[in-house]
Each structure stands twice: as C-alpha cells, then as structure tokens.
Amino acid sequence: MSADRSDDPIAVPATSSTEAHLAALAGLPEMGPARLRGLLADDGPEMAWSRVVAGRLPPLVQHRLGARAEPLRKLWMDAARDRSVAEVWASIVEAGFTVVTQGGPGYPEALVDDPEPPVLLFTAGHPVLDDDRPRVAIVGTRRCTGYGRDVAVELGRGLAAAGVVVVSGLALGIDAAAHLGALDAGGAPPVGVVGTGLDVVYPPTNRRLWERVVEVGQVVSEMPPGAGPTRWCFPARNRIVAGLADVVVVVESHAEGGSLHTVASALERSRPVLVVPGPIRSPASAGSNRLLADGAAPACGIDDVLCALDLLGRGPGPGPGSTPAQDRSPAMAGDGVTGDAAKALDALGWEPVHPDALAARTDLSPIRLGVAVAELRRRGLVDEVRGFLERRSGPL
Amino acid sequence: MLATVNAATLHGVSGHPVRVEVHVANGLPAFTVVGLPDASCREARDRVRAALESCGLPWPARRVTVNLAPTGVPKAGSVLDLAIAVGLLVACEEIEPSAVADVAFLGELGLDGSLRPVPGALPLVDAVDVPVVVVPPENRAEAALIGSRSIRAAIDLRGLVLALRGDEPWPGIDDPVSESADDDGPDLSDVRGQRIVRFALEVAAAGAHHLLLVGPPGAGKSMLARRLPGVLPDLDADDALEATRVHSSAGGDLPGGGLVRRPPWRAPHHGASAVAMVGGGSGTMRPGEVSLAHGGVLFLDELGEFSPHVLETLRQPLEDGTVRVSRAGMSMEYPARVLLVAAMNPCPCGGSAAPGGCRCPPAVRSRYVRRISGPLLDRFDLRVGVNRPDPADLLGGRAGESSAAVRARVIRARLRAEQRGVTANASLGSAELEAAAPLSGPSVKRFEAELHAGRLSARGLHRVRAVALTIGDLEDREGPLDVDLVETALSLRIDPFRSEGPRVR
Numbered sequence: 001m002s003a004d005r006s007d008d009p010i011a012v013p014a015t016s017s018t019e020a021h022l023a024a025l026a027g028l029p030e031m032g033p034a035r036l037r038g039l040l041a042d043d044g045p046e047m048a049w050s051r052v053v054a055g056r057l058p059p060l061v062q063h064r065l066g067a068r069a070e071p072l073r074k075l076w077m078d079a080a081r082d083r084s085v086a087e088v089w090a091s092i093v094e095a096g097f098t099v100v101t102q103g104g105p106g107y108p109e110a111l112v113d114d115p116e117p118p119v120l121l122f123t124a125g126h127p128v129l130d131d132d133r134p135r136v137a138i139v140g141t142r143r144c145t146g147y148g149r150d151v152a153v154e155l156g157r158g159l160a161a162a163g164v165v166v167v168s169g170l171a172l173g174i175d176a177a178a179h180l181g182a183l184d185a186g187g188a189p190p191v192g193v194v195g196t197g198l199d200v201v202y203p204p205t206n207r208r209l210w211e212r213v214v215e216v217g218q219v220v221s222e223m224p225p226g227a228g229p230t231r232w233c234f235p236a237r238n239r240i241v242a243g244l245a246d247v248v249v250v251v252e253s254h255a256e257g258g259s260l261h262t263v264a265s266a267l268e269r270s271r272p273v274l275v276v277p278g279p280i281r282s283p284a285s286a287g288s289n290r291l292l293a294d295g296a297a298p299a300c301g302i303d304d305v306l307c308a309l310d311l312l313g314r315g316p317g318p319g320p321g322s323t324p325a326q327d328r329s330p331a332m333a334g335d336g337v338t339g340d341a342a343k344a345l346d347a348l349g350w351e352p353v354h355p356d357a358l359a360a361r362t363d364l365s366p367i368r369l370g371v372a373v374a375e376l377r378r379r380g381l382v383d384e385v386r387g388f389l390e391r392r393s394g395p396l
Numbered sequence: 397m398l399a400t401v402n403a404a405t406l407h408g409v410s411g412h413p414v415r416v417e418v419h420v421a422n423g424l425p426a427f428t429v430v431g432l433p434d435a436s437c438r439e440a441r442d443r444v445r446a447a448l449e450s451c452g453l454p455w456p457a458r459r460v461t462v463n464l465a466p467t468g469v470p471k472a473g474s475v476l477d478l479a480i481a482v483g484l485l486v487a488c489e490e491i492e493p494s495a496v497a498d499v500a501f502l503g504e505l506g507l508d509g510s511l512r513p514v515p516g517a518l519p520l521v522d523a524v525d526v527p528v529v530v531v532p533p534e535n536r537a538e539a540a541l542i543g544s545r546s547i548r549a550a551i552d553l554r555g556l557v558l559a560l561r562g563d564e565p566w567p568g569i570d571d572p573v574s575e576s577a578d579d580d581g582p583d584l585s586d587v588r589g590q591r592i593v594r595f596a597l598e599v600a601a602a603g604a605h606h607l608l609l610v611g612p613p614g615a616g617k618s619m620l621a622r623r624l625p626g627v628l629p630d631l632d633a634d635d636a637l638e639a640t641r642v643h644s645s646a647g648g649d650l651p652g653g654g655l656v657r658r659p660p661w662r663a664p665h666h667g668a669s670a671v672a673m674v675g676g677g678s679g680t681m682r683p684g685e686v687s688l689a690h691g692g693v694l695f696l697d698e699l700g701e702f703s704p705h706v707l708e709t710l711r712q713p714l715e716d717g718t719v720r721v722s723r724a725g726m727s728m729e730y731p732a733r734v735l736l737v738a739a740m741n742p743c744p745c746g747g748s749a750a751p752g753g754c755r756c757p758p759a760v761r762s763r764y765v766r767r768i769s770g771p772l773l774d775r776f777d778l779r780v781g782v783n784r785p786d787p788a789d790l791l792g793g794r795a796g797e798s799s800a801a802v803r804a805r806v807i808r809a810r811l812r813a814e815q816r817g818v819t820a821n822a823s824l825g826s827a828e829l830e831a832a833a834p835l836s837g838p839s840v841k842r843f844e845a846e847l848h849a850g851r852l853s854a855r856g857l858h859r860v861r862a863v864a865l866t867i868g869d870l871e872d873r874e875g876p877l878d879v880d881l882v883e884t885a886l887s888l889r890i891d892p893f894r895s896e897g898p899r900v901r
Contacts, residue, residue, distance in 0.1 A: 141752065142757075142758055143751070143752050143754065143758070144751065144752060145750075145751040145752040146751060148752070172758055203758070203759075252752065254752070254755075282752055283747075283752055283753055284751070284752025284753075285752075352750040352751050352752070352753070354592075354750070354781060354783035355592045355781075355887070356589060356590050356591055356592045356593065356782075356783055356785070356786075357589075357783070357786055359591040359592055360589055360591065360786060360788075360789060366591060366592055366595035366884060367867065367871065367880055367881070367884045368880075369592075369887075370880070370883050370884030370886075370887040370888075371879075371880040371883045371884065373883075373887060374883035374886065374887065384890060384894075385751045385894055386610070386742055386749045386750075386751075386781060386890065386891070386892055386893065386894050387610065387749060387780065387781020387783075387890040387892065388749060388750045388751060388781065388783075390751060
C-alpha cells in the first residue's frame with residue numbers, strides 16, 4: 001500500500017489509514033456491503049485496495065460474482081486508479097464526516113456481534129452512538145395516517161424526554177414523525193440511519209429534518225458519500241436500525257412494507273419488538289396488527305416501551321409523554337370545544353373520515369360543518385389530508 | 397339565359413349570403429361550377445342532374461356555367477344543391493324569375509329529387525338577406541327560430557316547382573313532435589349520501605364555478621357530474637341561440653323544437669386532440685368540444701390522462717369565454733363559455749385517497765400529480781374529494797333532493813348575480829367583487845391567516861371570495877361576507893395531492 005501512498009500529493013495520516021482505505025473501497029462503483037465483505041474476507045483494507053488497483057480479485061469473490069466478475073474487476077480497477085485513497089479521504093474530511101470501522105474505535109457496541117455487521121459506517125453530527133444511553137428504534141410506513149403520525153411523535157417525544165435515543169430511518173411518514181418528536185423533546189439526541197450517502201438527502205423533502213438531526217444528534221450510513229437511493233439500500237439500512245436498537249417499536253405498517261423487514265432483522269438479532277395497535281379497518285395498520293396477532297407485545301404508550309427497556313422509573317414524570325394513552329379520552333383532548341365543533345369532533349373518531357360521512361353522522365349542513373371543521377383545524381385537533389379529515393392529538 | 401338565386405353557405409358558426417348565378421348558353425354540353433366550390437359542392441352537378449331527371453324536369457343539353465358569388469369566399473358542403481337546381485330551372489324558363497326574386501333556397505338534393513336537411517340551418521337562414529327561405533322539412537323548426545324570415549318547406553323538387561309556379565299551394569308540413577321535456581339526464585334524487593359533493597355541485601351551478609372532483613374509481617364522480625346540467629337554469633334567449641348555432645353548424649342533433657334551451661353536456665374522451673377540443677379543421681372549420689358545451693357543462697373525466705397540450709389549450713377559452721381559431725385561410729371565433737367539471741383519481745393505484753389507503757409509493761404519486769399543472773389546478777374554484785359512499789347510505793339512506801328543487805335555489809342565486817351585472821359570480825371582476833362582497837371583520841382575519849400561511853394566492857383569494865359570495869346567495873345572506881361563508885368556501889377547496897406525514901418547518 002505504501003506504493004500508492006507515495007504517489008499521492010496528500011499523505012494519509014497513519015491513524016486513519018484503515019478507515020481511509022475502507023472508505024475508498026466502499027466508495028467504488030457498484031460496491032455493496034456483501035461485495036465489500038468478500039473483498040475483505042482474507043485481506044486487510046490496504047491489501048484489498050492494492051489488489052483492486054492491480055486488477056485482481058480474491059478467488060472467492062470472483063466465484064461469487066460469476067459473469068459479473070470481469071466487468072466489475074475492470075470497473076473497480078479503473079475507478080481505483082482514477083481516484084486515490086487520499087483524495088477520497090480528503091473529500092470525507094472536508095465534508096465533515098467521520099468513518100468508524102468494524103473493530104476500530106467508535107464502532108457501536110451493539111453491532112459487534114451482529115450477524116451482518118457493516119464493515120464501516122460513515123457518520124455526521126455528534127458521536128451519540130458512543131454513549132451508553134438506551135436506544136429505541138421507531139419504524140413504520142411512509143404512507144402513515146394522522147393517527148400513526150401522532151403516536152410516532154408522542155413516542156419520539158416521550159422517549160427522548162426519558163433519556164432514550166430514538167433511532168429511525170429519516171424516511172417520510174412515521175420515521176420523520178418519530179424524529180420530529182424526539183427533536184421536540186430536547187432530551188436524548190436522535191440518531192438517523194439512512195440508506196444513501198450522507199451528502200445525498202433522500203427523500204429531498206426531509207432535508208430540513210435531516211439537517212436538524214445532524215445538528216443535535218447523529219446521522220449514520222453504511223453507504224459512501226455520493227451514493228444515491230437504490231432498491232436494496234433501504235432493506236440493508238433497516239438491519240442496521242434493528243441492530244442498533246435495544247427495542248424496536250412498529251407504529252404503523254401496511255400488510256407489506258419495509259418496516260416488516262426491520263422487524264425480521266430485529267427478531268434475527270433477538271431484539272424485542274413492540275407494536276402499536278391500529279384500527280382494524282385501516283390499511284396502514286394491517287401489517288402491524290398482524291404482528292400483534294403473531295405474538296408481538298403491544299405498545300399502548302411510553303410506559304410499555306420503557307418497561308421493555310427496564311427503565312420504567314426513568315419516565316419524564318407527569319406530562320404528555322408519560323400519560324398512558326388509555327387515560328386520554330377524546331373529551332379531554334377536545335376540551336373547550338362546544339356546539340357544532342364538539343358534535344363534529346365526537347363524530348370524527350380516530351380514523352380518517354370523509355366530510356361526506358361526517359355530514360351524514362352529524363346531520364349538519366355543509367356550511368355549519370365547514371365552520372365546525374375550520375374551528376377544529378384552527379385548534380389543531382383536526383387535520384385535512386387530500387380531502388379527508390383526521391383527528392390529531394395535538395399540534396406539531 | 398341568366399338566372400340569379402339567393403342562398404347561403406356556412407363559415408364556422410355563422411352563415412354567409414351567396415348568390416348562385418346560372419348561365420345557360422349555346423355550345424357543347426357542359427356544366428361548370430366556379431367561385432371556390434369544394435369537392436362536395438362541385439359534386440352538386442351530378443345530384444342536380446339526377447334530381448331534375450327523376451322529377452321529370454328538363455336538363456339542358458347546353459353549356460351551363462354556375463357562379464357562386466362572392467367568388468372569393470370558399471363554399472363548402474351540399475347546401476347549395478337546391479339553389480343551383482332552382483337557378484337552372486329559372487334559366488331554362490321553367491320558373492318565372494319573379495317567383496324566386498325574394499326567396500332563398502337552402503338544402504341538399506337526393507337523386508330522387510327529395511330535399512335533405514343541412515347542418516347549420518339556423519345561421520344560414522340568419523345570413524340570407526331576403527324575407528322568404530325555402531328549407532328541407534327537417535330544418536323547418538330550426539330555421540323558424542329566426543323570427544324575421546318566413547320559412548317554407550318543400551318535400552321534393554317537383555312540389556317546389558309547382559308551388560313556385562303557383563299551380564299548387566306550399567305543402568303544409570307538420571313539425572316533428574317535440575319531445576315533451578328536454579332530456580337533462582339523470583336526476584340528483586338518485587344520489588344517496590354524498591352531501592358535501594351535492595353541495596359543491598349546487599355551488600358550482602349557482603356561481604358557474606369550475607369544479608374538480610377527486611376520488612377513487614367507483615366513488616361516483618362521473619355519476620355526480622352527469623347530474624350537473626339538470627340543476628342549471630335554462631339558457632337565456634341569447635345563449636340558447638348561440639348554442640343552437642354551434643350545434644347546428646356542427647351538424648349535431650338538435651332537441652325537438654330546434655332550440656337548444658337546456659345547457660348542453662359534453663364529455664369528450666381523454667384521447668381528444670387539441671383541434672377536437674377547441675375547434676378547427678380544414679374546409680369549414682368545426683367548433684370544438686369547448687364550444688359545443690357553450691352555456692353548459694364540459695366534463696373531463698380522467699383529467700390526468702388528457703394530453704397536457706390539450707389541457708393547456710383550454711386555459712385561454714376558459715378565461716375569455718370565447719375561442720379564436722386561426723388557420724392560414726381564415727380565422728374563426730366560437731363562443732366557449734362553459735362550466736368545466738373534471739374528475740380524476742387521487743393516484744394511479746385506484747385506492748382510496750384516505751391517508752394510508754393507497755398502495756402507491758410517494759414518488760409514484762407525486763409523478764401522477766405533476767401531470768396537472770398548477771395554473772390549470774388554479775382554474776378550479778371548487779375542489780372536493782369524492783369518497784365511495786357509506787354502505788348504510790347506499791342501501792338504506794334517504795333519497796336526496798331532486799334536481800328541480802336544487803335548480804330552484806340555483807335560479808334564485810343566479811338572479812342575484814344578474815343584479816350585479818353578470819350571469820354568475822364566477823365572472824365577477826376584482827373591482828366588482830370588491831363592491832359586491834365586502835368582507836366582515838372576522839373574514840378579513842381569516843383571509844389574512846390563510847395568506848400568511850401561504851395556503852392562498854392572490855388569485856386564490858379572489859376565487860374563494862367569489863365562492864363565498866355564491867354560498868351566501870344560496871343562503872339568502874345580505875351584507876358583508878360572513879366568516880362562516882368564507883370557511884365553507886375554503887373547505888370546498890382541498891389540496892387533492894397533499895402527502896401525509898408531518899411538515900417540517
């Protein structure tokens with residue numbers, strides 16, 4: 001390896017040589033966790049890198065790749081000769097990212113015994129994963145309902161307030177809601193595990209949230225900077241989410257969905273899985289309710305999650321986060337609402353309702369209903385999504 | 397021998413007077429038509445000859461020249477057949493020239509000498525500058541709508557010649573039995589539940605506000621839209637005549653009695669081309685769907701499937717109420733004041749629009765949404781979600797109000813709009829709206845909140861205000877716009893494509 005280092009204008013500091021070479025290997029085109037592990041099966045990172053530069057692949061990798069071996073060997077060799085380790089490292093340092101490697105300092109304890117540990121992790125923000133705070137993953141569908149969103153916010157807020165690190169995937173829907181809740185509490189900082197490079201914000205609509213998580217907590221990725229979203233990167237990300245968490249909480253999941261991958265990974269790693277029960281008629285809860293039927297423990301409030309962590313005493317004390325969900329009746333959340341608005345709120349229930357159905361239930365004229373709903377929306381008790389009305393447990 | 401006969405030809409939706417000059421001279425037998433006839437016009441020779449011979453009338457074995465004056469205007473169609481035949485008969489001294497001096501002749505000839513109906517009888521009769529017009533029997537009722545002309549109908553050429561010679565009276569022709577009621581399509585009372593959408597239909601009809609219905613397949617979007625013409629008031633005299641002109645010149649079926657009195661309903665398929673939508677074509681230009689729907693409802697089902705180009709061509713007519721089609725040879729202006737109703741699915745999977753109810757990944761859905769441009773979406777004052785009806789409503793619910801009951805309220809609201817000088821509130825300009833709909837204090841606050849939150853543009857503000865005014869008209873409110881009207885107007889303007897999940901500030 002010293003051969004190629006001597007060619008470089010920027011010298012790689014000796015301490016980060018392993019990290020730099022791993023990052024460079026990970027940054028090769030068409031590289032993924034499995035291929036990377038294959039390249040490192042027998043060699044150290046430096047050795048593996050010089051093999052790639054020389055245009056050679058370990059026999060085992062060659063065998064596994066089959067027909068893809070030859071084009072990949074060529075691709076990797078050209079890419080490796082094109083961009084030196086030092087250049088890769090300089091760009092990582094410049095972007096403010098750090099690299100932790102398997103067996104190296106800063107590598108999360110939780111992943112040491114993982115069945116498929118990431119060889120390296122790129123991280124941005126603060127080293128939240130270094131401390132020994134408990135971690136809970138909150139996962140769920142991107143296409144959530146207002147109910148799921150509210151529950152995710154509440155759980156995120158309550159857990160963070162109780163000093164629990166909320167781990168999630170920074171995706172749309174439940175992930176974003178959980179992060180928002182955790183940020184809002186101002187307690188333990190959240191951790192986002194993403195499936196793209198740390199400089200590729202995906203989905204772009206979450207940019208602001210992503211930046212706030214970096215400011216306060218930590219965002220980690222197995223993928224090198226510049227890696228865009230691919231079909232397989234999210235399931236791969238989900239295993240890290242499960243691996244990092246002490247407990248996994250599913251808020252809402254459709255009958256098929258990425259959060260079920262996370263659950264499978266969690267079970268494989270013997271992580272307890274809690275599931276928030278959902279309305280039986282809601283498609284967004286079909287998968288999560290099935291998990292409950294299959295024997296997952298229900299999460300009916302913060303206390304259930306803290307209990308699973310063995311932290312019940314550490315709750316934030318009396319406050320929104322600690323109130324068990326079953327004690328919060330609709331009437332309490334809608335305090336101070338009177339007249340038509342109260343009637344509409346009562347008829348609304350906790351599932352998305354079309355105004356037509358609400359008009360039929362309350363027998364209010366469209367104008368009176370319009371006014372009632374407007375009042376409820378102003379108070380943050382109701383939200384409208386694509387024409388449907390959803391009950392909200394509070395503004396956020 | 398020379399003869400001159402009055403006729404007219406169709407040019408877009410209006411007629412042009414034509415003088416048919418027939419000259420019969422010695423020479424080799426020939427028959428020439430000059431004066432920019434199109435193919436079907438030139439074929440008149442063969443039809444006229446066969447018709448004359450079938451009726452036992454003479455065909456001159458001499459040199460015949462037919463000139464269609466003014467010669468610079470292109471003539472299209474078979475409407476001049478009858479005038480050419482009559483001109484020929486006058487030139488051959490079968491009919492006295494004085495008998496045809498103040499008469500215009502419109503109609504196509506069959507080979508047996510019978511008179512066949514022509515499209516556009518109304519504008520054609522309107523265009524001729526003589527007091528008496530002879531038309532085929534089928535066009536009689538329509539032609540009679542121009543009150544200032546005396547209309548004669550003839551069944552065939554033989555009867556016409558006898559009547560012109562004064563040998564027989566003009567044949568009395570019974571008008572086709574007019575259908576007892578204009579067919580307005582199905583009635584609103586068939587609709588169960590769907591209160592909000594019914595209300596939106598009522599507001600749309602009362603204020604002529606364009607309406608977008610968003611909902612999953614099977615929710616009843618088309619079914620509801622189809623019932624909109626039934627709650628619209630009758631067309632006023634001018635609109636009826638204009639609509640009849642358009643339908644007549646397009647050769648469409650006219651209702652019994654000839655006059656399009658009820659608002660038309662047009663529902664072009666989403667494969668429609670831009671020309672089909674706004675009009676055009678070669679030869680005689682045809683009015684497009686937007687003009688055929690003049691005074692009535694233009695329904696675009698599956699809005700997202702229309703070609704974006706076609707939808708964009710609709711924007712100008714929607715704004716101006718007329719459409720100007722220009723081609724190399726000519727340019728035409730057609731009326732195009734329509735109530736636009738569009739329906740679309742919330743996403744490609746056909747699932748419910750309810751949060752969590754659809755199977756589309758967010759990216760697929762946002763791609764689908766981008767097919768509808770912002771400016772187009774902005775044209776819809778009313779945007780409501782349509783959900784599949786409640787099973788309870790479907791099976792046991794009360795029957796809704798009938799179209800007639802709703803129409804009565806709509807007519808009342810339109811009367812109030814007329815006092816403001818417009819046919820409906822949607823056409824109020826900003827100054828007029830300012831005068832007609834001052835805002836109450838709470839309404840101002842409400843609008844301020846919406847504007848500050850970025851949920852409303854300046855145009856949106858104007859639109860919501862007009863809708864609120866219409867709702868007030870339906871409710872017989874007076875004075876400044878109350879905040880409840882504003883709230884209701886806002887609730888009828890959903891963002892059909894909002895994604896679920898939290899908004900990050």
